[in-house]
Amino acid sequence: MGETASETAARTRAPFAAGGVGIVVLVQTAVLTVLSGGYGFHRDEFYYVAAGNRLAWGYVDQPPLTPALARLATSLFGDTAPGLRVVATLAGVATALVLALLAREFGAGYAGQVITAVVTALSGYVLVVSHMLSTTTIDMLVWSVLGLFTARLLKTGDGRWWLAIGAATGVGLLNKWLVPLLLLALAVAVCITGPRKVFRTWWLAAGAAIALAAVAPVLVWEARNGWPMVTFAGGISENDGAENRLMFVPLQIAYLSPALVPVWIAGIVRLWKTPRLRSFSLAYPILCVVLLALGGKPYYSLPLLMLLTAAGVQPALEWFARHRARRWWLVAAGLGAAVSLAIGLPIVPAQALGPVLALNKEQGEQIGWPGFVTTVSDAWRQVPEKANAVVFTSNYGEASAIEHYGAAHDLPAPYSGHMSYADWGPPPDRMDGTVVLVGAFDRPARAFTGCREVAVQDTGIDNDERAPPSPCAPGPRPLGRHSGRASATSPDALGRVAA
Template identity: 30%
Template sequence: MIATEAPTVVATPAPRPLHRLARWPVGIVAALVAAAHLAVAWMPGWFFDEALMLAIGRDHLDWGSADQPPVAPLLAGLMDLLAPGNVLVLRLPAIAATAATVLLAALIARELGGDRRAQTLTAIAQGTGTWLAIGGHWTTPYTLEPVTWLALGWLLVRWWRVRDDRLLVVLGVVVGVGAQTKFQILLLAAVLLLSVLVLGPRAMLRRPQLWAGAGIAAVIAAPTLVWQALNGWPQLRMGPVVASEAGYLYGGLTGVAIGMIAAAGVLGGPLVLYGLWRLVRDPAFVELRHLALTTVVLYALFSVTLGRPYYLAGLYGLLAAVGTVGLQRRREAGHTRMRWFAWPAAAASAAAAIAVMPLSLTMSSPAVADTVSAATVQAYDALPAEQRARTAVMAESYIYAAYLDVAAPQDALPPAMSSNRSYGWFTPPTDDVDTVLYLGSTADELRPWFADVRPVGRAGTDAQLWLATGRLAPWGEFWPSLRHLDVQ
């Protein structure tokens, strides 16, 4: 009898045991976060990017726009169909997404071995982040983005714990939907793959389900990427524009670098930093060290390229979860030096979040929108009826254009135009329009294309109204040359 060698069996790591989900405390935190945002979301007015999403969703919905994918405009348009002009209904998707991030952060803590206390502390850290407190009720891409990043993080951590390769397919779905929400998730996915290649677990890269998920992500993201390709990839030109604004908005590189940490909140900031340290030093997290490398690479990249301070907001809950589990392990090992840190910090973080929430009211005050729209309607109505029929309304910046579209009374003005940001890629007027009522500090961009450009009034302290008449060339000939992405 010929002896045969027994087949080699590759053992799958046994799933690590889980603590029960802290349903009540985590649910209460999520409910309180939602309630806090509902308390301010009903106030009238739109943050300017929120107004842009509504304007696109109402009148210009497509598979993409110059600087944003379609999910946020789609949601804004749907909410406006349900309750036209109702700002609270408009903001419900953002509030739901913000509350969902609290639950996802707690679920990540649970997957890491977090007990009831760790899950609750993670939920508080996520729910009281400074940036989240200010903008967590705005229906904008960057408010919706963190829920996709945290969903991706939860799938990665759960795969690490149970090695269920079906999770890698779902991961692809999340990346695809995230790409239709905001493009940065594609950068996150690329850096994650490179980090796994460098630090492991490289077994993930050998899983067919991972690459099946990548294919699914590509299919879901394809429509908006095709739109970008057909329109000259305007999104790729946004980097220098964002960098040019960092100096006066955030104080340059130092402001951006500090802001990305401060945006995590009073409790979240220390937990994020401690979570990074635990990922690097704790042997239990050796297969998750790629998350630390990913964070450091993205932090350096966003700092050096002068990105926005909220660009890392989708990673705060994940890193805070690692930090809270690290504190739990110190407690279980008998170390009590940081025993009294967590709950006073949680209380302080909640107080700070409540304190900064009113900033959103000043940033979305209806005063500017109402002022410029009322002045523009008055100037438009003053035109002779025959001339009004041939007049377009145009704004210097996308902000003014969006305000005109959402704040002016219904049918009081034609849909606004602008050469700026997304508006610049909307379809220009037909050639029977030979007059433009222009809102801005100067109408110099129209002077080469119109015989006469003259001021006709003011619209607040910072904007003037101009009337451009005698168009000198077809719209299709000169409109592409006016398109630009910087806000002047």
Template identity: 30%
Template sequence: MGWLAALAALTVLRLAICAILPLAPDEAYYWVWSRDLQGGYLDHPPMVALFIRAGTFIAGETALGVRLMGPVCLAIGSVQLARATEDLFPGRGAGPWAAALFNATLLAGVGAVAMTPDTPLIAFWAATIWALARLHRTGDGRWWLAVGALAGAALLSKYTAALLGFGIVVWLLLDPMARRWLLRWQLWAGGLLAVAVFAPVVLWNAGHDWASFAKQGGRAGAAEAGRALRYLGELIGGQVGLATPLVFVMAVVGVAAAAHRWWRLRDGATLLLAALTIPPAAIFLWQATGSRVQGNWPAILYPAAAIAAAALLTAPGWLRLRLPAVAVGLVMTGAVYLQAVAAPLPLPRRSDPTLARLGGWEGFLTAVDARMTQQGAAFVAAEEYGLAAKLAFGLPRGRVVIAMDPRWRYFSLATPVPGVTGLLVRSERRGEGPPLWPGAEALPEDEGRLVRSRDGIEAEAYRLHRVTTAPGQPPAVVLPRPGS
């Protein structure tokens, strides 16, 4: 049980990191979701908002509260991953190693301390694998109800979970032992349960012109050869880094071993792992021929891949590689944690994602608050949804924050009172085009420029504009504030 103690210690460390680091703009945006709960949102299904709502109920509207469910659910998912390994490949003692390999990835380590839709997606994906493994081991059809509920919850987290259902269907069709479930009511009841869990998203889309489905539906296509090669290179190279190099190699070889073993022995356990990894991987590679695949998207491949690596790579060389793979991954993750918290390396923004997303927010928010007082601004506004949400989460109590962007028309938040003057904060990265806010008047250079920086290294620069609320302007809402 030593590995459980190590997992508990790692979880405590992750919770501490969650409490120390400021929220990234996207996390603050999802916190706004938690204050306006709906059956769906333009960007994603609503599970991340429910996770945040649960966390802030326990730990308050703090960075720890927003992120609380991440480390906790990853710890639970790690135990489920270990149990699934033992159910699929009993007697090999590979369960703790599967959990360790998965936790050694940067995708898991960073994902555990950042609350995004991937957080609940990975939690429910791992839980679904556990339920499928229990089904395979026991032959008890009632486990299909758990599979349906958990897979539905994964789909309620992120649309990528459709690949989980696709993998299950592939397993059912190709494995003779699994095909027998097609004639059993438990399978179909589980499917109906998954649909019922996902139904709020369908109902929300039906009431909002299918906006979310349309936004997420067209993310692929063929590109010119040079661009496709670049995107493919970015995808593969990014996965080597995000999975960490040794874990990536073991995962790829482990999945290949699973496919080979199924082909030779028609083993249902190895087919399940192959079905949950190979089709999604093929789809991501195809997507990369036409558009950039974000590095976090393939995170769903690694729970099953970690099982394959731990359970099927049993030659002495692979067994000796387990510990170095875990050690290298944890060291890389620790280095990212250290850079995010203390920034010992003075890296520029382009080389340091922690600076771009997390650096300098406290000083920047203090400067915005002071500039509001200096200008007599009744509110502060932003056109970027993440920046607006960050202002709403971090400014002192009593400040009014307005967000202007077409996406806000899908929320049920209050609209601004007309005829009030405030400040618009706009990142210089948006270019020199006119602000979205009609009639925005740029402040003079000495008053109208703020820089967010960490230890003197610039993370981002912003321009201030004087703006006034008015009827008929583009969609704008008053964002909630912590404690309000």
């Protein structure tokens, strides 16, 4: 029986569209760089910088790679948002390049490769995580690289590709522990659809050894510290699992771009018709089922959906050409790109972000931090005896923002019981003076005595810093306006906080 057109296209490779893809990534680099200052640091970026200043093999909520990259970037390019985000820009550009190469593996010609780079660079998910540094930024690139290496393994049957897969897996595990979910989904899919012979080689064990060697120091750190990242992941599932499951399907469509839905569907169909690559089509629903069972966040599966989009560009182009529907698709793609740009990049005035925050709340988490620290400084100046006084925050974002901007305001190093700040230590016992509380605390108000509100800062932006009316009041912190609250308390409060 002869090969199908899909099999022939996947088996052969067109020349790489270096010129066209190169132009796309140059434009992508320029846009991301020009807008990298944007609204300012994201709360998580402050935290990565703080963690990078305390390099370790692990943290409560993440492995060490992203903090290490944050330290490298700020050392080389400056301790500013644009300096930090050089890493994010490079990761976003590399992702567009890798997916263009992957489209080539899936049978795309020159135009298909170039358009793959374009739709990757303009998709909402990629814009969001390429604008700001996060563990998801690196994870997106790692999954794309793993997709490319896996495609080469399945197409050629050359077991040596397991070495590259193992190395990429090791890097991924140093950044975020989601890579095993991708490998699990692909492994189950290959077992079902083939070619199963790729497992019958000692190169697989060699690749696994490389991955294990890379992540071994992190595993040792985790074991010595009671596996905090496992506990943290369980907390995400417990706290947000129901909402994640409810919104999983709608956000799969919204996060990447509704205009790309026909493209990734075409990719699923194309790969399903290609026996050696059929496992990619099946891996996506397998991964979705696993994430729904675990209560994982909807965006966890998007890197795999991007691989399917890369597979679908060429057949989508062919379909549009046959049906003369290119004009309508261009209109839809243009509208989708405009929405993605508004959602992912800081081009909307801060005070007009309301509709944008419905799809990308991370924009709001980048606004108001210099003013927030100024407000804390105003409260600190009201402390009569500062030698033994303490600034204590309710969360890592507040603490790391104060750590970043505080020196310019003569603020002391902040303390917090949130995330890795809890590991970085309570105040020394000698610090038994006034405590400046920053934020809203879930613990009972009786933990602090003589509490009075002395300063309030509000930017009017909906984000995680909106506090209840009284900063000493118990209860959860709701989402809403960026409102940093600071209070001076009596010395008795410190003993309770430090206990």
